[in-house]
Amino acid sequence: MTATHHTHHHPAHAHELSKTDPRVKLIAAKMKKEGYKPDALIEILHTAQNAFGFLPKEVLDFIAKELRLPPSRVYSTVTFYHFFSLKSKGEHTCLVCTGTACYVKGAQALLNKIESQFALKPGQVTADNKLGVQVARCIGACGLAPAVVIDNDVHGKVTEEAVINSINEKIGNI
Amino acid sequence: MNRHELQAIVEKAKDKHKQMKHKICVCCGAGCISSGSEEVLKKLQDEIKTRGLDKEIEVVPSGCMGPCNQGPLVKHLPENTIYQHVNCENLDRIIQSQIVEGKPIEDMLLFADSREKPFVNASEDPFFKKQLKIALKDCGDINPEEIEDYFAVGGYQALDKALFRMSPEEVISEVKQSRIRGRGGAGYPTGLKWETVYKYVSPQKYVICNGDEGDPGAFMDRSVLEGNPHRIIEGMTIAGYAIGASKGFAYIRGEYPLAIKRFEQAIKQATKHGLLGKNILGSEFSFEMEVRIGAGAFVCGEETALIASIEGKRGTPKPRPPFPAESGLWGKPTLINNVESFAAIAPIIQNDGEWYSETGTAKSAGTKVFALAGKINYSGLIEVPMGTTLREVVFEIGGGIQGGGEFKAAQTGGPSGGCIPAEHLDVKMDYESLTSLGSIMGSGGLIVMDQSSDMVDVARFFMEFCMDESCGKCVPCRVGTKMMHDLLQKIYDGKASQIDLDRLEELAVYVKETSLCGLGGSAPNPLLSTLRHFRQEYESKILKEA
Amino acid sequence: MDKRKIFISPVTRIEGHANITIELDDNGNVSDALFHVNEFRGFEKFCEGRMYTEMPTITPRICGICPTSHTLASVKACEMIQGLRPTYTANLLRRLMHIGQNLSSHALSFFHLSSPDFLMGYDSDPAKRNILGMAEKFPDIAVRGIRLRKFGQELSERITGKKIHIMGIVPGGMAYPLTEENRKALLKWIPEALETVHLGINIIKKFHEENAEMVNTFATSPTLYLGTVGPGGEHELYDGKLRFMDGDGIILQDQLDPTRYLEFIAERSVNWSYLKYPYFKPYGFDRGFYRVGPLARLNVCSRMKTPQAQEEFEKFKHMSGGKPVHGTFYYHYTRLIEALSDVEDAERILKDPEVTSLNIQHHGRWNYTEGIGSSEAPRGTLFHHYKTDETGKLLKVNLLIATGQNNPSMNRSVLEVARQYVKGDDIKEGMLNRVESTIRCYDPCLSCSTHALGQMPMVIEVKDKKGNLVKRVERN
Amino acid sequence: MNKISVTIDEKKFDVEPQKTILEVCRENGIEILTMCHLKGIIDIGACRLCLVEVEGINKLLSACTTKVAPNMSIKTTTDRIKRYQRITTELFFAERNHVCAVCVSNGKCELQNLGYKVELDHIRYPHLFPQCEVDTSHPWYVMDHNRCIMCTRCVRVCNEVEGAHNWDVMNRGHQVRIISDFNTPWGQSTTCTSCGKCLHACPTGAIWPKAIVQGQLEKNPVMVTELVERRKMKL
């Protein structure tokens, strides 16, 4: 049971970057707005991750070149923050809060249930990329423990069955 | 916009409120939203409009009201009647009975399902009665997305006062007088900090609001940022004026998208109203503000790491001295305060320092916000005067242990804090008392545990957290937390010997004393405090013969 | 079917890494004997992914008795990868060190471990039947043995600064030259060492005479033999070609480059031992068992390189009319003949004027991705085989260890002894001693396989199919 | 420049202000143990070996990052400091796979020497045994993460002295690793100039030249210091 540590594997399905890709344009615009300042790296990475869902290597390369930053500096920053992901998190995500309140109220049992149901450990994505499971250290919804975030919706005071049902609904597994 | 133009707008906003007979707040804190409050809000707004009541009844989304696990909550002002578990189905009853007929609905009142006699005026409920809201004032009563709502409750008056009627020195002196201490956890006197930054001469200084609330089990900052962002902007701007900074950064956790959205919106509104930017309210003082989004690293709550993160780097702490007050963001003098500290600034300036210092205890003035969670009947967000006892918090405000269980311990201060066992239930919640029990105030997470919690597991849980969140720069924290975690796991698994326990204790003290930053320095706290109060739980898991 | 098993194990197995199971058929006859070797450390796995140039430092840790042989085989494999030959002087120094190790190992085997049996007798007090007991009863011989070993160790120390797990052998040569002072100091040892070896030869010969029957009937089944020989078929330890010989003395393969070992040697994993069973590939698993080590080396070689050793070698050859000697007991004798050769050869090298030259290393980069090296460890031929990627990272490591190659024969010898001494529940006296002696003859390299040094404390338990104890025999 | 007076281990010294405690101690022949400090590159206070006690300050301070102040009273060899130095050393050894016996830097290793200095004869904590990569892709050098102690001297030398910034650190906590470019093989780096400064800066056998074996390693960290000094003189 560990948090979502990103390993150094690069995404299997690499993207070819095209300057006309609207997502690339979005990143380019953000960099321009920030004046290509290296200080804005994290802000730009946020934009890039929002656009792509994760940070493909080509995107990092693009950002490093535009900001004139050494590649290792970009990579080191990306891997420091849990928010950034080097691989796809999956089309749908289920994020289980493992903050203290949720832990006390059975977050681990939820994770076990998810693992037994979908064969996914935190940080893993199904082979078809449909579903990814993550853990968060605290989503700040302690009053609703245990809480999960399925796609972007917070579900509070969930039961094991409810989580499984919600996930199945999302991934069309009914 | 100058101050007179602002005054006009403020008056207008106040007038508008006076015209309204009722104000209905639908809690749109993150907790209630996830229980479906946004639908409730929309339906309520539509319904009021359909019934043509929108001239006299104002329906607004508000920030967190406190009792999060009873949500979605709907509050009726001025009666201050709170309804719990409101949904689109039972909403009609509220409209009909409460709004149209003016009759409260007993079975929907807050805590109706657990109290014999729920209170129509929520402030009479024990949950609220012991509370005193300074930082959280207006949070839950106003619409955080409208600056006018903040104006209507006296917003930005403190800024006006500071800019035009006080010198920077006077502002600092007032903050010192209030005896407020850093609400981020360490409890360093805020006024002293301001004064230090003020004393360093530099053409450029910065103010940073630390909103990277990473403790598992804490959501105070989130609620303030979501529920009353202008209060923070005002506090930061006053700080900027006092220390001579022209730029502020609000560093907010990436996990709080709503807080980020509302804060960015608030900055726009404030800038539009001349409360941020060049020559604020026509004064000589200029101050800009930006939001920086945290990217998921607990260590960024540490000042120097947070600065590195704002500079776009890995959030690794630096040895202090030099302190950020001398050499902070981009090497410039920098003031960093926590969200809750900034939230208290406007009231301190508006009233005065002495007023604030009257609340609380001799060494810990004012109030403290706690996020109450765990095996407790009423969890949620509370604000109490410093010195309130743990027993009052758990049993009077929190309504006791869930499911009739027995109180075993309360964990305060998250992964940097410790556990307080039942025999210390009467401890006064202030900096010194908690520290003397081996815990800390921390940012305000308060998790209540009953007999079902295994304290070794709790220590292991927090150690795992620290191990994962260690930045990896210094040896004691990088390796020590991993080593302690593995030893705790070994003990928990019943495979450890007395030698392992001795090693663990030695390591804990070592990591505490030698780590580079506060994360490592406090990482052993949960372990040390559970060892102190629950040693028998460890010993019972130790193999007798090695 | 009431198949019964006899399980032999050291009593407490405090020191034992090997044990034996003897299987009986329905009639109580011995059907099989399984020699279990319990040592496994996984070098082949954990070397993968490392730089090949680290191997000369890692592989000596396979064994503390023959570390130099491992380093040499390893460094030769590295040199093959680099396409590099060591300098003349480096070869001299390596030979010297290798001689040193061979000498100290043989001295240990004979004087420390075996001579107590020969001089004090198998029936003497076990507590005294060791080198310390020797020191009391035969102080001169004991000290001489210790000093012969010391000379061997000193050869390593004076060349590389370390006695065990030396670190001066590098691809292309040696890291340190031999100083004149050290050369002289080493030369001083020669007369004493020669005397000691001759003393040992006399002891073993006397024992042979007094115990002729036992010596000549002791595990004498013919096997194939493998050893390294020089270009003229002469005895060789450091650098030469392989020669396979069959039990009748017919040369099966000669002047075989060690890099072709895979064509002639295969290994089989067996479920009862952590030591694999190598065999001569053309003959297959059932017929291809071969032996290595001093007996094998002397059986396969045509002559010794030095005069005194040659003289003794001729006597040895004479014993079997020029045919290979199969008696396992002759390992002791051949060991001493080799020791003699070692001392003589050491003198020759130390007197070579080039030995103190500073021209000790050729430098180069690597050219190939595969390297194979071999050398003759005291206990026999060993092979190191590395495959790397184009950057020098090891992809595959294969190690064929000397004792491993004797393993099938040891197992067969145990089976022979068992057949001779066991019949149903009736286990004849002497069984334990016989088994132990058999294994000790091979002087199995301690760490490569077992620890069968000294007297292996043993019990034999005969158990029925259900695991119930039928009979238990303890030594003595 | 006006000198200030400080007390180190109960002896008084007049020293130049603006210097760190570490510099002052070294100039006066007082040994301060450290692994992450290398004169000439920026100090980060990460190894925590150079911690000293300063009178009046509760916390232990890293000598490499703390400047001397007038009348400062410093203690460098208290029992507490010695105990912590030993634990730190133990943690270094336990964290990665330091097998001195087969390491190329055996006998010439700063970590090994540190062990001897703190009288470390065994490691009380269980080894973590992480599975670490050996990067052999560079034509001349090897990076063996098994032997890396994360002092980041290579990172800083590469960035500050060579200006290449080939190296950096990825991940965090006990999962940190030194990386080249996008954690790509060193041999494929677009930034490395193959200058070899990282090799000399590296205190252990983590970075070493391919062509050598144990006993032949010569590292010269002082080279980095001298290079920086010479550059300063030219400026």
Add this chain to the structure above:
Amino acid sequence: MSKKKLATVWLGGCSGCHMSLLDIDERILDVAKLADIVKSPVVDGKEFPEVDIALVEGSVTSDEHHREILHIRKHCKTLIAFGDCAVMTNVTGMRNYFDLKDVFETSYVHAISNDHIGLVPDHPSLLKLNDKVVPLQEVVKVDFVIPGCPPDADTIFYVLFEFLNDRIPNLSEAKKLKYG
């Protein structure tokens, strides 16, 4: 003073430490004056007797070693971890970075010189290897350690001689501390 009883034991290691012990050469006779070596790979002896000093080489790699070291601990007064493998697993522990199954298969199934029959030994009479190799101190209390791969003969003699004369050696003071 009566003679002390000395045992030397070899667990998972290469025997290099024992060889280094023999490298004390003639000085073994000095040791013999003060002690009887009652149990060692190089002398006879049946069961592990009660001893004063036990020098243990090698790491604990199997269930058998585990039992052995517990047994030794019970029957000796001073237990000395002898050499890097015993002290910190050293080369013997290098397999710890990998899964034991992989380690086995590399040697017994996938080795270059293997024939077509590749199987991992699993006979009931074989000892069972532990997943991870551990140093002695992880299993029993160790009274003294001599690191080094192998420790120098001089160091070994120094330690033995001190113990045999009822003194506690100090490797640091004697400048004999060495790893690798």
